[in-house]
Amino acid sequence: MAAYILEQPFNPWESISEHQESTTLHNQFGATATFIGTMRDFNDNEAVIAMMLEHYPAMTQHYLEKIINEAKKKWHLLDILIIHRVGNIEPGDPIMLIACWSAHRRASLDACNWLIEELKHRAPFWKKETRINGEYWVEKNTNGL
Amino acid sequence: MSIQVKFFASLKETLNIDDHDIKSAATVGEVWDITTNNAERLDNVLVAINLEYAQFESTVKDGDEVAFFPPVTGG
Numbered sequence: 079m080a081a082y083i084l085e086q087p088f089n090p091w092e093s094i095s096e097h098q099e100s101t102t103l104h105n106q107f108g109a110t111a112t113f114i115g116t117m118r119d120f121n122d123n124e125a126v127i128a129m130m131l132e133h134y135p136a137m138t139q140h141y142l143e144k145i146i147n148e149a150k151k152k153w154h155l156l157d158i159l160i161i162h163r164v165g166n167i168e169p170g171d172p173i174m175l176i177a178c179w180s181a182h183r184r185a186s187l188d189a190c191n192w193l194i195e196e197l198k199h200r201a202p203f204w205k206k207e208t209r210i211n212g213e214y215w216v217e218k219n220t221n222g223l
Numbered sequence: 224m225s226i227q228v229k230f231f232a233s234l235k236e237t238l239n240i241d242d243h244d245i246k247s248a249a250t251v252g253e254v255w256d257i258t259t260n261n262a263e264r265l266d267n268v269l270v271a272i273n274l275e276y277a278q279f280e281s282t283v284k285d286g287d288e289v290a291f292f293p294p295v296t297g298g
Contacts (some may be wrong), residue, residue, distance in 0.1 A: 092260050102243070115298055125279070127244040131297070132231060132232050134229070134231055134271075134290060134292065134298070136274055137271060137274040137290070140274045140296075141274075147232035159259070162297065162298075174297070194298060197297060198296075198297060198298035199295070199296050200276075200295065201295060201297050201298075202231065202269075202271075202290075202292060202295050202296070202297075203295055203296065203297025203298070204231065204233070204292070204293065204295065204296050205296045205297070206232070206233075215232060215233035215236075215293070215296075217233075217294065217296070218294055218296065219295075219296050219297075219298065
């Protein structure tokens with residue numbers, strides 16, 4: 079189980095592969111569920127040129143670990159990896175990775191979905207978008223639809 | 224000892240306020256009043272004490288870290 083907050087761009091596919099290879103789960107997991115959040119170049123029907131992600135470092139790390147521990151209690155999971163970017167981000171950059179490993183599909187799928195929503199509602203990150211006519215703080219997350 | 228007070232994101236910019244320490248306070252609300260010079264308590268302001276979500280009515284003690292911030296927008 080691991081949670082990382084990164085100031086530099088990362089490749090989520092490599093991170094999944096590296097994490098999977100570094101664990102002792104060989105031949106135990108039958109399911110891997112992943113979610114990758116990527117920066118769009120639009121929001122509210124306006125072009126977004128860049129984004130800055132601020133966070134409350136100690137509390138974000140604490141909350142990522144907290145939701146990992148809660149997920150472990152709710153489902154039979156073999157492993158969880160969460161990576162979240164902070165700092166300056168450009169369209170197309172991955173922002174967040176959540177990966178869950180379990181013996182059977184339901185646990186990893188449900189846990190991955192739950193972790194996305196918990197992270198978005200509880201972890202103290204804030205997005206500031208750069209648009210053509212200035213910088214704007216994102217006031218609330220989309221409903222995901 | 225003292226209470227460390229932190230502000231983040233749009234709230235920090237709106238209030239134009241830096242992180243700082245105060246000597247003492249009984250509640251989060253009192254911390255807000257002291258540090259913001261009695262600014263209006265906006266409905267959407269979130270509060271944390273020692274990295275856990277709290278309320279304006281929550282009590283604080285010497286050595287606590289109190290944070291104020293807007294709704295979170297990560298992920």
